[in-house]
Amino acid sequence: xxxxxxxxxxxxxxxxxxxxxxxxxxxxxxxxxxxxxxxxxxxxxxxxxxxxxxxxxxxxxxxxxxxxxxxxxxxxxxxxxxxxxxxxxxxxxxxxxxxxxxxxxxxxxxxxxxxxxxxxxxxxxxxxxxxxxxxxxxxxxxxxxxxxxxxxxxxxxxxxxxxxxxxxxxxxxxxxxxxxxxxxxxxxxxxxxxxxxxxxxxxxxxxxxxxxxxxxxxxxxxxxxxxxxxxxxxxxxxxxxxxxxxxxxxxxxxxxxxxxxxxxxxxxxxxxxxxxxxxxxxxxxxxxxxxxxxxxxxxxxxxxxxxxxxxxxxxxxxxxxxxxxxxxxxxxxxxxxxxxxxxxxxxxxxxxxxxxxxxxxx
Amino acid sequence: xxxxxxxxxxxxxxxxxxxxxxxxxxxxxxxxxxxxxxxxxxxxxxxxxxxxxxxxxxxxxxxxxxxxxxxxxxxxxxxxxxxxxxxxxxxxxxxxxxxxxxxxxxxxxxxxxxxxxxxxxxxxxxxxxxxxxxxxxxxxxxxxxxxxxxxxxxxxxxxxxxxxxxxxxxxxxxxxxxxxxxxxxxxxxxxxxxxxxxxxxxxxxxxxxxxxxxxxxxxxxxxxxxxxxxxxxxxxxxxxxxxxxxxxxxxxxxxxxxxxxxxxxxxxxxxxxxxxxxxxxxxxxxxxxxxxxxxxxxxxxxxxxxxxxxxxxxxxxxxxxxxxxxxxxxxxxxxxxxxxxxxxxxxxxxxxxxxxxxxxxx
Numbered sequence: 097x098x099x100x101x102x103x104x105x106x107x108x109x110x111x112x113x114x115x116x117x118x119x120x121x122x123x124x125x126x127x128x129x130x131x132x133x134x135x136x137x138x139x140x141x142x143x144x145x146x147x148x149x150x151x152x153x154x155x156x157x158x159x160x161x162x163x164x165x166x167x168x169x170x171x172x173x174x175x176x177x178x179x180x181x182x183x184x185x186x187x188x189x190x191x192x193x194x195x196x197x198x199x200x201x202x203x204x205x206x207x208x209x210x211x212x213x214x215x216x217x218x219x220x221x222x223x224x225x226x227x228x229x230x231x232x233x234x235x236x237x238x239x240x241x242x243x244x245x246x247x248x249x250x251x252x253x254x255x256x257x258x259x260x261x262x263x264x265x266x267x268x269x270x271x272x273x274x275x276x277x278x279x280x281x282x283x284x285x286x287x288x289x290x291x292x293x294x295x296x297x298x299x300x301x302x303x304x305x306x307x308x309x310x311x312x313x314x315x316x317x318x319x320x321x322x323x324x325x326x327x328x329x330x331x332x333x334x335x336x337x338x339x340x341x342x343x344x345x346x347x348x349x350x351x352x353x354x355x356x357x358x359x360x361x362x363x364x365x366x367x368x369x370x371x372x373x374x375x376x377x378x379x380x381x382x383x384x385x386x387x388x389x390x391x392x393x394x395x396x397x398x399x400x401x402x403x404x405x406x407x408x409x410x411x412x413x414x415x416x417x418x419x420x421x422x423x424x425x426x427x428x429x430x431x432x433x434x435x436x437x438x439x440x441x442x443x444x445x446x447x448x449x450x451x452x453x454x455x456x457x458x
Numbered sequence: 459x460x461x462x463x464x465x466x467x468x469x470x471x472x473x474x475x476x477x478x479x480x481x482x483x484x485x486x487x488x489x490x491x492x493x494x495x496x497x498x499x500x501x502x503x504x505x506x507x508x509x510x511x512x513x514x515x516x517x518x519x520x521x522x523x524x525x526x527x528x529x530x531x532x533x534x535x536x537x538x539x540x541x542x543x544x545x546x547x548x549x550x551x552x553x554x555x556x557x558x559x560x561x562x563x564x565x566x567x568x569x570x571x572x573x574x575x576x577x578x579x580x581x582x583x584x585x586x587x588x589x590x591x592x593x594x595x596x597x598x599x600x601x602x603x604x605x606x607x608x609x610x611x612x613x614x615x616x617x618x619x620x621x622x623x624x625x626x627x628x629x630x631x632x633x634x635x636x637x638x639x640x641x642x643x644x645x646x647x648x649x650x651x652x653x654x655x656x657x658x659x660x661x662x663x664x665x666x667x668x669x670x671x672x673x674x675x676x677x678x679x680x681x682x683x684x685x686x687x688x689x690x691x692x693x694x695x696x697x698x699x700x701x702x703x704x705x706x707x708x709x710x711x712x713x714x715x716x717x718x719x720x721x722x723x724x725x726x727x728x729x730x731x732x733x734x735x736x737x738x739x740x741x742x743x744x745x746x747x748x749x750x751x752x753x754x755x756x757x758x759x760x761x762x763x764x765x766x767x768x769x770x771x772x773x774x775x776x777x778x779x780x781x782x783x784x785x786x787x788x789x790x791x792x793x794x795x796x797x798x799x800x801x802x803x804x805x806x807x808x809x810x811x812x813x814x815x816x817x818x819x820x
Contacts, residue, residue, distance in 0.1 A: 109490055125462065129464075200681075201679045292489035338528035339469065
């Protein structure tokens with residue numbers, strides 16, 4: 097029996113109801129049902145409806161299930177970029193999206209902020225030739241985030257036909273996006289949705305679809321089974337092209353039910369309160385300090401701190417109390433810690449973590 | 459509580475030990491561990507070792523985890539074909555691989571046998587320009603299969619540098635392949651491995667890797683995160699590029715442990731005996747008849763029969779006895795039935811199904 101509480105930035109603690117939903121899934125033999133059956137279509141529709149409700153998603157948005165957010169990067173470039181994309185980068189994941197565009201033969205440009213810094217949006221000008229503008233709302237590697245009001249300013253900065261993509265992999269459902277100001281948002285279920293990994297979710301509007309159709313009509317290869325037209329042809333009948341991770345779609349629908357019962361406003365309020373509590377501790381700690389300087393750019397969901405105690409030592413000491421946090425990302429592995437503050441983490445668990453960090457390290 | 463036994467051709471009945479392994483996974487919080495942790499590397503290595511043992515995979519083969527077998531089609535074409543592929547087709551899935559090559563801009567040629575027929579390998583000549591030869595060892599849509607000795611003859615039919623790909627999505631571990639005579643084999647876990655869907659497995663040798671590297675060196679775009687070099691860079695350290703379906707990799711390792719305890723020889727023997735039992739019934743049934751005429755081309759794992767009773771009616775009557783079979787594929791939906799004969803289906807379950815079919819339909 098593993099009693100550890102995982103404050104790792106994803107995979108992370110499962111949403112508390114997941115074990116019970118998994119029991120039900122086993123009893124109902126969800127792992128055995130055909131992905132072409134009516135029962136599966138209901139499972140699929142339930143998950144989509146739950147998402148639409150939680151995120152207050154407008155009717156002009158489609159919901160697509162992919163294998164990972166990493167896959168979304170590739171499909172986005174293939175389907176929505178003929179020649180040129182533009183990326184805001186300030187950490188490993190935003191950089192990876194930029195590199196993906198290059199690997200796929202596109203001209204990719206970037207506006208780079210140092211690792212761990214946010215963006216002064218005022219200073220950024222978007223090339224008029226950029227077909228896709230990649231915004232990193234929450235950089236999981238560095239803990240820097242972009243406030244929604246700053247996201248909303250890119251529509252006027254970019255060319256009218258440019259598609260604005262938002263990486264909310266480790267923040268949704270916390271940010272209350274204005275979906276009219278952006279064109280696509282994507283996330284992974286193993287972060288704030290508290291599910292086992294293996295599903296990426298791509299929300300996108302009719303402008304993204306039209307662009308993919310136009311590229312295909314011009315003779316560009318936009319992929320095979322996961323081209324946007326192919327994905328949409330099945331999504332419209334509540335199915336997927338390939339046999340998908342059925343269990344994950346089922347669990348997502350069930351957890352969304354629980355989240356909607358609680359209400360997104362309450363989830364956001366609680367997330368904010370827990371983040372405030374963690375940051376308040378980090379501000380006065382003698383061992384740790386918030387890695388992101390500007391408070392407005394600090395992520396409420398993936399909280400990163402510089403540490404004077406090596407991250408591995410912090411985790412070693414926490415392990416004795418059945419707690420785990422994330423180490424820093426890449427070359428920051430030992431000099432930073434990352435604390436996930438997801439809806440699965442209760443206020444009591446967060447308080448216990450902060451108290452223990454304070455007791456052990458000051 | 460759902461007590462139905464699923465003889466559907468995948469997703470299908472879970473391997474009997476899966477519910478217990480899922481309990482252990484929940485207790486050990488496998489859904490929360492980091493995909494960059496040592497614990498995950500052990501889970502990954504365990505699954506790979508189990509596969510190597512069960513399939514007696516030579517050392518020059520690599521094991522890669524993708525999201526689905528459908529994904530393997532796309533990655534195979536991107537990484538192993540510059541201009542031309544050649545496909546044996548005799549059903550919906552082999553046809554889909556052929557179409558994938560076309561969608562990705564390759565010149566694809568095919569040797570097509572009618573739906574539900576096997577191949578007279580003697581008659582097939584492989585174009586000398588084909589870089590990839592796609593063999594459909596087991597066509598899930600039609601129940602036609604290619605005996606391993608016929609598979610083995612393609613090495614001499616194809617150009618020496620051609621890569622021979624084998625679709626064993628719904629048959630492995632039944633066929634005892636000679637891995638020296640082919641270059642890549644792929645399958646899905648929701649078929650004969652009795653797992654929830656959401657993982658495709660790609661076995662490939664060093665010739666496939668060299669070809670991908672050569673194509674990349676020539677300037678061809680071979681994909682991004684799931685290009686072969688990218689996949690291999692992580693596989694070598696028992697990790698994946700993206701956050702994968704961790705739970706599925708864990709469960710695969712556990713089920714492989716169980717299968718190896720039983721032994722692949724016993725699994726194959728039992729599969730053969732169950733298949734013989736089903737076909738013997740179909741041969742003498744007044745309602746059903748084997749859809750594949752030539753006995754040597756009949757799949758032992760996905761058994762298809764023509765039916766005089768509409769498939770939906772067959773299933774409706776079976777449902778009263780907690781049994782489900784597959785309907786026919788595509789336009790054969792009502793005129794054929796498909797019966798999965800996977801390792802998860804016990805001899806007793808198969809006997810009960812055959813007895814019930816006989817009782818209900820003659």
